[in-house]
Every structure is written in C-alpha cells, then in structure tokens.
Amino acid sequence: MRSPSAQPKRSTAASIRRLLSEAYPERWSFAAAIAVTLGAMLAGLAMPLLMRRIIDGPVASGDLTTLLWLSGLFLLAGAIEAGMFYLRRRIIATPVTMLEKRLRLRLFAHLQRLHLGFHDRWPSGQLLSRMGGDLSTIRRWLAMCLVFFVANGTVVITGLAILFYLSPVFGLIELVAMLPMVVISWIFEQKYKTVARRAQDQEGDLTTTIEESVQGLRVLKAFGRGKDRLKIFSAQARALRQSELHKAKLLALLWPLTMLLPEIALAVVLVDGGLQVAAGTLTLGTLVAAITICTYLDWPTRSIGWLLAESNETASAVERYYEFMDTEPSIVEPKRPKRPARPVRGLLRFEDVQFQYPGSDIPLLRGFDLELKPGETVALVGATGSGKSTAIGLVNRLYDVTGGRITLDGVDIRDLGLAELRTLVSMAFEEAVLFSASVRENVAMGSDRPVTDEEIEQALAVAQALDFVRELPAGLDTQIGEQGLSLSGGQRQRLALARAVLAKPPVLVLDDPLSALDVHTEAEVEAALRRVMVDGTALIVAHRPSTVLLADRVALLADGRITVLGTHQELLHSSPEYHRLLSTMEDDVEAEVAVP
Ligand SMILES: Nc1ncnc2c1ncn2[C@@H]1O[C@H](COP(=O)(O)OP(=O)(O)OP(=O)(O)O)[C@@H](O)[C@H]1O
Ligand SMILES: [Mg+2]
Numbered sequence: 001m002r003s004p005s006a007q008p009k010r011s012t013a014a015s016i017r018r019l020l021s022e023a024y025p026e027r028w029s030f031a032a033a034i035a036v037t038l039g040a041m042l043a044g045l046a047m048p049l050l051m052r053r054i055i056d057g058p059v060a061s062g063d064l065t066t067l068l069w070l071s072g073l074f075l076l077a078g079a080i081e082a083g084m085f086y087l088r089r090r091i092i093a094t095p096v097t098m099l100e101k102r103l104r105l106r107l108f109a110h111l112q113r114l115h116l117g118f119h120d121r122w123p124s125g126q127l128l129s130r131m132g133g134d135l136s137t138i139r140r141w142l143a144m145c146l147v148f149f150v151a152n153g154t155v156v157i158t159g160l161a162i163l164f165y166l167s168p169v170f171g172l173i174e175l176v177a178m179l180p181m182v183v184i185s186w187i188f189e190q191k192y193k194t195v196a197r198r199a200q201d202q203e204g205d206l207t208t209t210i211e212e213s214v215q216g217l218r219v220l221k222a223f224g225r226g227k228d229r230l231k232i233f234s235a236q237a238r239a240l241r242q243s244e245l246h247k248a249k250l251l252a253l254l255w256p257l258t259m260l261l262p263e264i265a266l267a268v269v270l271v272d273g274g275l276q277v278a279a280g281t282l283t284l285g286t287l288v289a290a291i292t293i294c295t296y297l298d299w300p301t302r303s304i305g306w307l308l309a310e311s312n313e314t315a316s317a318v319e320r321y322y323e324f325m326d327t328e329p330s331i332v333e334p335k336r337p338k339r340p341a342r343p344v345r346g347l348l349r350f351e352d353v354q355f356q357y358p359g360s361d362i363p364l365l366r367g368f369d370l371e372l373k374p375g376e377t378v379a380l381v382g383a384t385g386s387g388k389s390t391a392i393g394l395v396n397r398l399y400d401v402t403g404g405r406i407t408l409d410g411v412d413i414r415d416l417g418l419a420e421l422r423t424l425v426s427m428a429f430e431e432a433v434l435f436s437a438s439v440r441e442n443v444a445m446g447s448d449r450p451v452t453d454e455e456i457e458q459a460l461a462v463a464q465a466l467d468f469v470r471e472l473p474a475g476l477d478t479q480i481g482e483q484g485l486s487l488s489g490g491q492r493q494r495l496a497l498a499r500a501v502l503a504k505p506p507v508l509v510l511d512d513p514l515s516a517l518d519v520h521t522e523a524e525v526e527a528a529l530r531r532v533m534v535d536g537t538a539l540i541v542a543h544r545p546s547t548v549l550l551a552d553r554v555a556l557l558a559d560g561r562i563t564v565l566g567t568h569q570e571l572l573h574s575s576p577e578y579h580r581l582l583s584t585m586e587d588d589v590e591a592e593v594a595v596p
Contacts, residue, residue, distance in 0.1 A: 123205070181301060344506045347537070377537075379551035438474075
C-alpha cells in the first residue's frame with residue numbers, strides 16, 4: 001500500500017524555519033542552551049591561547065609565579081567548559097520535551113477533527129509512524145542539532161579568525177580545507193534528503209502491515225494466510241533495508257571525505273609552522289596554539305556534514321507532520337450555528353440527497369428522499385452495498401451530503417453546531433467498537449455530560465445487557481476491549497447499543513444493531529427500544545425480517561434513492577421488489593440458523 005504523500009514541496013530551510021517558529025514560546029530556554037554551549041566551546045578555544053602564553057612566557061623565562069597563575073587560568077577554562085556542557089543538557093531537556101508534547105497533542109487533536117474521508121485515504125501505519133518516528137527525529141534535532149549548529153558555526157568562524165590572527169597562512173590553509181567540505185556537504189544534502197524521505201514512507205507502510213496483520217490475526221490464522229502476509233512484509237522490509245543501506249552508503253562516503261581534509265590541513269600547518277619556527281619567524285607557543293586550534297576545530301567542522309544530514313531528515317519529518325496538520329477537515333462548524341427550537345422533536349428529513357465518495361466516479365445516493373416523523377421508527381432496507389450505512393452516516397455528518405440537504409426539525413444539519421448535532425443524533429455502528437476501558441466508561445461515551453450508574457444501568461437494561469454485565473468479574477468496572485476481557489459479538493453489540501441509547505437522544509440511528517443477537521434476545525431488545533423511543537425518531541438499517549418488524553414503516557433503498565416506502569404489510573402486498581429482498585433476507589436467516 002503506497003502512502004499518498006507527495007514529493008517534497010518545501011526546501012529544508014523553509015521546513016526548519018517553520019519548526020523554529022513553533023519553538024517561539026520556548027525561545028529563551030533555547031537561547032540559554034545555545035549560550036552555555038557557545039560559552040563552553042569558546043572556553044575550549046581560549047585554552048590554546050593560554051597555552052601559547054605559557055609556552056612563550058614562563059616556560060621560556062622560567063618565571064614560576066606567572067606559570068602557576070596562568071596554569072590556574074587554564075584549569076579554570078577547562079572547568080568552565082565542562083560545567084557548561086553539563087548545563088546544556090540540563091537546560092535543553094525542558095523546552096524540547098515541552099515542544100514535543102505540544103506537537104504530539106496537536107497532531108492527535110487534529111486527527112480527531114479530520115473528516116472520515118481523510119482517514120479513508122491514509123493508512124493508519126502512516127499515522128503511527130508520524131506520531132512516533134517523526135516526532136523523535138524532531139526532538140533529536142531540537143536537542144542537539146539546533147544548539148550545535150549555532151555553537152559550532154560560531155566556533156568555526158572564531159577559530160578561523162584566531163588562526164588568521166596567529167598567522168594569516170595558517171588561517172588560509174584551514175579555510176581552503178574547509179571550503180570543499182561545505183561543497184561536499186551540500187551535494188550530500190541533495191541526495192540524502194530524497195533517500196531519507198523514502199525510508200520514512202517505507203517505515204510507515206511497514207507499520208501499516210504490522211498493524212493490519214495484528215488486528216486481522218484471527219482471519220490470517222483461520223485461512224492459513226500468515227505466510228502470504230510474511231511475503232508482503234518481507235518485501236517491504238527489504239525495500240526499507242535498501243533505503244537504509246543507501247543512507248548508510250552516503251554517510252559512509254561523507255565521513256572519510258570530511259575527516260581527511262582537516263588532517264591534510266593539519267599536516268601542511270605543521271610543515272609550514274615548523275619551518276617558520278626553525279627560521280625564528282614564529283614562536284613555538286604560536287605553533288602549538290595553532291595546531292591545537294586546528295585539532296579543536298576538527299569536530300565542529302566535521303559535524304557540519306552530520307548536522308546537515310540530520311537537518312534534512314528533520315526537515316522531511318517536519319514536512320510530513322505538516323502534511324497532516326495542514327489538511328483542513330472538510331466537515332466544518334457553521335459560522336453562525338443555529339439552534340433548533342426546544343424541545344427538539346426529531347423531525348428528520350432527507351431532501352433530494354446526493355452523495356458521492358471522494359475518488360469514486362458515480363454518486364452513490366441520487367435523489368434520496370425520506371421523512372421521519374417524531375416518534376416514528378423507520379427501517380432502511382436494501383441490497384448489500386446499496387448505500388444504507390453511507391446514508392445514515394450522513395445524519396450526524398460523518399460525511400457531508402454532496403447535494404440536497406438533511407434537516408432536523410427544519411434546520412439544515414450543517415447549520416447546527418457539530419457538538420450539538422452529535423448529542424441530538426446518537427449512533428450505533430455495524431461493527432461494535434469498544435475501547436480498552438471499563439464497561440462504565442465505554443457506555444458513558446454515549447453522553448457528553450457526566451452520567452450516574454443508574455442511567456448506565458437503564459441503558460444496559462434497554463440493550464438487554466444488564467444481566468451479563470452484572471455477571472462480569474467486576475461488573476461495571478470490568479475492563480474490556482483490547483487490554484481486557486474479550487466479549488462475544490452479541491455482547492459487544494449490546495454494549496454499543498446501550499451507549500447509543502444512553503443519552504435518550506431525539507434521533508437514534510442504528511446500523512443493523514441486532515445482527516449478532518439470537519431472535520429471542522432481539523425481540524426483547526426491540527420491545528425495550530419501543531418503550532424508550534416513544535418520543536424519539538429512529539432510523540434503523542435492517543438486514544433481517546425480524547428487525548424490520550420493529551419499524552412503523554419500511555424504506556427500500558435501490559439505485560441510490562428510496563424506491564418504495566410504506567408499512568411492512570403494505571409493501572409485502574404491493575411491492576414485488578420488497579418481496580424479493582425479504583425472501584433473500586429470510587434465506588440468509590435460515591442459513592444463519594442452519595450453521596451449527
Ligand atoms: N469510505 C468509503 N470510500 C469509498 N467508497 C465507499 C466507502 N464506504 C463505502 N463505500 C462504497 O459505497 C457503497 C455502499 O456502501 P455501504 O456501506 O453504504 O453499503 P450498505 O448498504 O451499508 O451495505 P451492507 O448491507 O453490506 O452493510 C459500496 O459500494 C462501498 O464500496
Ligand atoms: Mg452497511
């Protein structure tokens with residue numbers, strides 16, 4: 001599965017600039033970290049100059065007092081260097097972790113806001129790899145590279161200036177050695193960026209495969225398809241390895257090149273300086289100082305290649321982060337939300353609704369009209385794939401209609417605040433989704449205000465789930481979902497139903513909510529539902545004749561619209577289409593019953 005990410009759109013500098021603008025609130029901490037690092041490195045740079053004073057002064061003249069206090073100063077510079085490096089680590093941790101947390105929270109919040117259409121397009125592994133990998137790349141860069149970029153850059157320039165001051169020839173030699181390194185790094189930057197990005201995308205694909213395979217483990221085992229998944233996985237792992245190898249090769253080439261050049265420069269300085277000292281035109285102290293500075297500049301200079309590589313990787317991490325963040329949710333709040341008149345009656349109307357999935361060629365719903373009066377329960381039936389789940393998902397704006405409108409008590413649902421709409425319309429989906437939390441928490445999700453245990457128990461009773469919940473090891477506190485107790489399909493469905501009816505919403509939308517229940521339990525749930533839904537409106541997708549019987553009226557969806565509408569009895573007599581559909585449903589039920 002390829003991720004839909006495009007090729008890099010921004011330059012490295014632009015991405016880094018954007019990251020830096022995020023770090024604005026922590027600017028003083030970052031500045032402090034940079035300052036102490038710079039202090040440490042400048043103290044290090046002062047030491048060769050002190051050495052020069054010591055060698056040319058007291059060492060030559062035998063002045064013990066001066067030797068002692070200059071050596072003391074030397075020691076002090078060393079202590080300052082060590083102390084400041086300690087401080088750097090201490091200072092930098094706070095702003096970096098703070099910023100990382102902020103980016104992470106914002107990403108998560110944005111994922112929640114994004115419309116479903118977005119999640120349809122993005123494999124979940126890409127999300128996981130962004131949450132994990134990219135953010136730690138960014139953290140590493142902020143903690144190390146940002147500081148060393150400034151500090152090492154300054155130190156290189158200062159060191160060069162000192163060399164020029166000691167002897168213009170030394171400065172020139174060092175400069176000549178440094179320039180090709182910049183060019184090499186620059187070429188390297190171009191190549192590394194592409195490979196780094198490819199590797200990150202491949203890692204995302206790999207995560208998707210792992211995730212799907214873990215989630216689908218039962219299916220894979222049942223069909224003995226583990227080997228096939230392994231094949232796909234190993235192909236992806238191979239591709240990732242190639243990219244990582246490519247990265248390593250590039251890096252391997254960079255290091256010796258950037259290592260060799262300073263060493264050549266050092267040799268030339270030694271020869272030239274040695275000759276000058278022999279000729280008496282240069283003091284020994286100056287030569288020692290120059291050599292020490294050249295050696296000292298070795299790491300800051302060499303680090304430029306590494307810093308650039310890291311910056312590239314970080315820039316692509318930043319770019320990917322914003323690829324997500326810059327995607328605007330297409331389901332948006334109205335500018336001026338309207339409030340329906342109170343109490344909300346639940347008059348739900350589909351008016352000439354059109355709907356087309358993004359990326360599909362033909363509209364799925366074409367002129368879908370349906371009216372549900374307050375207190376009425378309508379069953380929506382239709383062949384599989386006819387668009388029933390899609391149609392009811394439009395009611396609380398999981399997707400927006402692409403034409404026509406849906407109104408609740410006469411107000412276009414797009415004019416209602418999203419939070420309000422979603423409290424007015426409650427849903428239960430085809431697949432009951434439970435979270436790793438207690439039964440209480442899972443059910444309480446159905447309401448936006450705090451609920452009492454009594455309310456939860458009432459909802460459980462409607463869903464005929466109270467008895468089995470009471471028998472769970474810790475009752476309402478039993479942990480379920482991935483980290484806890486596993487429930488049967490029917491139990492899961494009933495909890496999801498309890499969640500949907502908890503808030504006693506004016507509009508209840510249920511997608512085949514009773515499919516996993518036996519006919520007896522289904523009848524009990526239906527009777528209870530009827531009692532609680534006397535005032536509310538319910539739209540229920542039905543796949544079984546027994547569910548259809550729950551409804552006051554039945555709507556048949558075919559060719560993207562409601563073709564037949566009426567009571568079950570009416571349709572049974574008047575509509576051959578309905579008759580046909582019902583008999584296939586009955587076949588399905590018989591088949592279900594026949595399965596041992
Ligand atoms: N997220 C999506 N993106 C693109 N197409 C989709 C998406 N979800 C569903 N479809 C397509 O829309 C059509 C209708 O799907 P839908 O789930 O609404 O059918 P349904 O009537 O609920 O079917 P079933 O009875 O099997 O539950 C199908 O052809 C499906 O492939
Ligand atoms: Mg469906």
